[in-house]
Amino acid sequence: MDREEAKRRIEQLSAEVERHNVLYHLRDAPEISDEAYDTLFRELKALETDYPDLMRSDSPTQRVGGAVLEGFETVRHTAPMLSLDSAAGEDAIVRFDERVRKTLGEDVEVAYVLEPKFDGASLELVYEDGILTVAATRGDGIEGEGITANARAIAAVPLSLDASRRPIPSLLSVRAEVIMEVGPFEEHNARLMAEGRTPFSNPRNAAAGALRQLDSALTAKRPLTIFVYDVLVAEGLRLATHWEVLAALEEWGFRVTDMRRRVTDVEAIVAKFREFEADRDEIPFEIDGMVVKLDSLADREALGMTSHHPRWAFAMKFPPRREVTRLLDIVASVGRTGVVTPVAMLRPVELSGVTVSRATLHNREEVVRKDVRKGDKVRVQRAGDVIPQVVERIPERGRRRSPPFEMPERCPSCGTELVERGPFTLCPNGLDCPAQLAGRLIHLGSRNALDIEGLGEETAKLLVSEGLVRRLPDLFDVRAEQLTPLEGFAEKSAEALVRGIAKAAHTPLHRFLFGLGIPEVGATVAKQLARHFGRLVTLREAEEEELVAVLGVGPIMAEAIAGFFREPHNVELLDALLDGRVNLEEGEPAKPAGGPFDGRKFVLTGALAGFTRDEAKAEIEGRGGRVVSSVTGKTDYVVVGDSPGSKYAKALDIGVAILDEAAFSDLLST
Numbered sequence: 001m002d003r004e005e006a007k008r009r010i011e012q013l014s015a016e017v018e019r020h021n022v023l024y025h026l027r028d029a030p031e032i033s034d035e036a037y038d039t040l041f042r043e044l045k046a047l048e049t050d051y052p053d054l055m056r057s058d059s060p061t062q063r064v065g066g067a068v069l070e071g072f073e074t075v076r077h078t079a080p081m082l083s084l085d086s087a088a089g090e091d092a093i094v095r096f097d098e099r100v101r102k103t104l105g106e107d108v109e110v111a112y113v114l115e116p117k118f119d120g121a122s123l124e125l126v127y128e129d130g131i132l133t134v135a136a137t138r139g140d141g142i143e144g145e146g147i148t149a150n151a152r153a154i155a156a157v158p159l160s161l162d163a164s165r166r167p168i169p170s171l172l173s174v175r176a177e178v179i180m181e182v183g184p185f186e187e188h189n190a191r192l193m194a195e196g197r198t199p200f201s202n203p204r205n206a207a208a209g210a211l212r213q214l215d216s217a218l219t220a221k222r223p224l225t226i227f228v229y230d231v232l233v234a235e236g237l238r239l240a241t242h243w244e245v246l247a248a249l250e251e252w253g254f255r256v257t258d259m260r261r262r263v264t265d266v267e268a269i270v271a272k273f274r275e276f277e278a279d280r281d282e283i284p285f286e287i288d289g290m291v292v293k294l295d296s297l298a299d300r301e302a303l304g305m306t307s308h309h310p311r312w313a314f315a316m317k318f319p320p321r322r323e324v325t326r327l328l329d330i331v332a333s334v335g336r337t338g339v340v341t342p343v344a345m346l347r348p349v350e351l352s353g354v355t356v357s358r359a360t361l362h363n364r365e366e367v368v369r370k371d372v373r374k375g376d377k378v379r380v381q382r383a384g385d386v387i388p389q390v391v392e393r394i395p396e397r398g399r400r401r402s403p404p405f406e407m408p409e410r411c412p413s414c415g416t417e418l419v420e421r422g423p424f425t426l427c428p429n430g431l432d433c434p435a436q437l438a439g440r441l442i443h444l445g446s447r448n449a450l451d452i453e454g455l456g457e458e459t460a461k462l463l464v465s466e467g468l469v470r471r472l473p474d475l476f477d478v479r480a481e482q483l484t485p486l487e488g489f490a491e492k493s494a495e496a497l498v499r500g501i502a503k504a505a506h507t508p509l510h511r512f513l514f515g516l517g518i519p520e521v522g523a524t525v526a527k528q529l530a531r532h533f534g535r536l537v538t539l540r541e542a543e544e545e546e547l548v549a550v551l552g553v554g555p556i557m558a559e560a561i562a563g564f565f566r567e568p569h570n571v572e573l574l575d576a577l578l579d580g581r582v583n584l585e586e587g588e589p590a591k592p593a594g595g596p597f598d599g600r601k602f603v604l605t606g607a608l609a610g611f612t613r614d615e616a617k618a619e620i621e622g623r624g625g626r627v628v629s630s631v632t633g634k635t636d637y638v639v640v641g642d643s644p645g646s647k648y649a650k651a652l653d654i655g656v657a658i659l660d661e662a663a664f665s666d667l668l669s670t
Helices: 003-025 034-050 060-064 091-104 148-152 182-194 203-211 216-221 242-251 266-278 297-303 364-370 434-444 457-465 472-477 491-504 509-515 523-533 536-540 555-566 568-578 613-622 646-654 661-669
Strands: 074-076 086-088 112-118 121-128 131-137 143-145 171-179 225-234 261-263 287-294 313-317 322-334 339-351 354-360 377-383 387-394 419-421 424-426 506-508 583-585 601-605 637-640 657-659
Touching: 003 034, 003 060, 034 060, 074 613, 091 266, 091 287, 091 297, 091 313, 112 225, 112 242, 112 266, 112 313, 121 203, 121 225, 131 143, 131 148, 148 203, 148 216, 171 203, 182 203, 203 216, 225 242, 261 266, 266 287, 287 297, 322 387, 322 434, 339 364, 339 377, 354 377, 364 387, 434 457, 434 472, 472 491, 472 568, 491 506, 506 509, 509 523, 509 536, 509 583, 523 536, 536 568, 555 568, 601 613, 601 646, 637 646, 637 661, 646 657, 657 661
Parallel strands: 086 313, 354 387, 506 583, 601 637, 637 657
Antiparallel strands: 074 143, 112 261, 112 287, 121 131, 121 171, 171 225, 287 313, 322 339, 322 377, 339 354, 339 424, 377 387, 419 424
16 A cells, blocks of 8 residues: 555544444434444554554544643633632522513513533634644633643543534634533442442543553543533634534534523523432432523623623522431531631431531531530531531430530640631631641642642651741751651651642742732732732732732732731741742833833734744734734734644634734734
């Protein structure tokens, strides 16, 4: 077989194998046996081995996994992946509908599309000229982890789209949910247990863990599938409704739920929600509610969105799953902020696949209101299917009850006299309280902070109790020889923890800010603060008026942030951390609107040697320019790299100025 024959056969086999993938994984209608499929696949693999330069990026052979990665790159989403406003209870959807109709006006006909709320891992898939080029986890909604190789390993993810029924936008970004169906999940867990390995607690955790495998061959072995349910960006796509969007997604070859419904009134919404709830345990995959979306895309634009969620969609959550157990004791637990919380110690009970033995009672007033005591029979639930809590006491006729619970007068960790602030009880001893210090250590080493492997709850408590860490900066002075005598440590584990701490000492500013535990500052706000101010010294000196200019920061949060940096103990803490212990990766402050590119529109196409797509975009936006996705007569420049797509041809056709990488670099330097 010569080269041309091999090329034709590779194209033929690629199309045939992928067609059978769709029939098997998406339509449940296989046409050939597994043996016949394997024969086609092996022939394709052999030809690609003989002619590696002919292997296409969307070849079905790329699903089996490739090289092992050292880590995941950070990818900026083509559009924000917002969360949904949500609530349990049917009254909430009535209020949502009233707000929508009031905003749009009485003369507007309102229709909604109802879909199941998938309980999986959210994913962005980006296609250029119909070929999958980028896949990324949701992350903080603005940036996620690039997991393209892992997405290609999922059989239900199209590597190339079907243009036979509808033209494909040159740039298409869609939002999907990666799930593991209940049957395959249980089979997968059975295999793990047969191998003596720990099973997953639920399908959602199994799906999320599979996406973050550094070896995509491992992802390929997990029984994952996807549902695509929204378009984030689509160049040139002209559709009027979400119902039409779902039909288009299906025509392009994506898996779209067949449980969707279009309705025009609240009564129909409530009826469908009750149907979902009644059928919840019969559905072959996990859902935790129903999503209600305004159908008209023009009306969505009129409603707009907040920084957190669209105003045109709402998630109706199922009531949490509940179980009955015995309350064995109530203990006071000191958190990293000094709040002392009553915690119910329970006879272990399984809730949604997770064994629960502790549950929060929130505060002393909540204990009185629910009147729960040691020895009571109680009903527990996982709020949002995550945080265990005691819902109520179940009366038992004739059973003698224990005395009411009372909060201790002194801190159970350090002995300091406790103080009351509203319904909360606090230890005022700050980081001189071992429990608060251990809590701050755990937070500092958490995934969204410095991500110190091996610094979990038990290790943090051990470091504090043994006196190795008396204040946060001491963590970075810990030596391996100090750890080896401690219970649970050997030479290798001690060295591994010290290496992990040393690695974490070089960290981006936003991770450091989150790790400090600044009141009101979560991971997303920490990123916005780092982007806005660039350097810690600038942020530390910022006034409240400057802080409220940051996206997501309001007056109350600004007051809390400014107060944190003024507090003398925190000033001392920061100075000690930055005195040779922690090295921050800082940047320049975000540039205000305006600049040499002010008002100019750029389109990027092809691969640039000296810039990633995000870096090129940042350079343009930092100079006041704007990066858009489609080439029109209003486009000022098209920046062209290697292997440009159809945007380059369109720019030539309509006469838009074209910059190669050298010309783009020159323009940046002017």
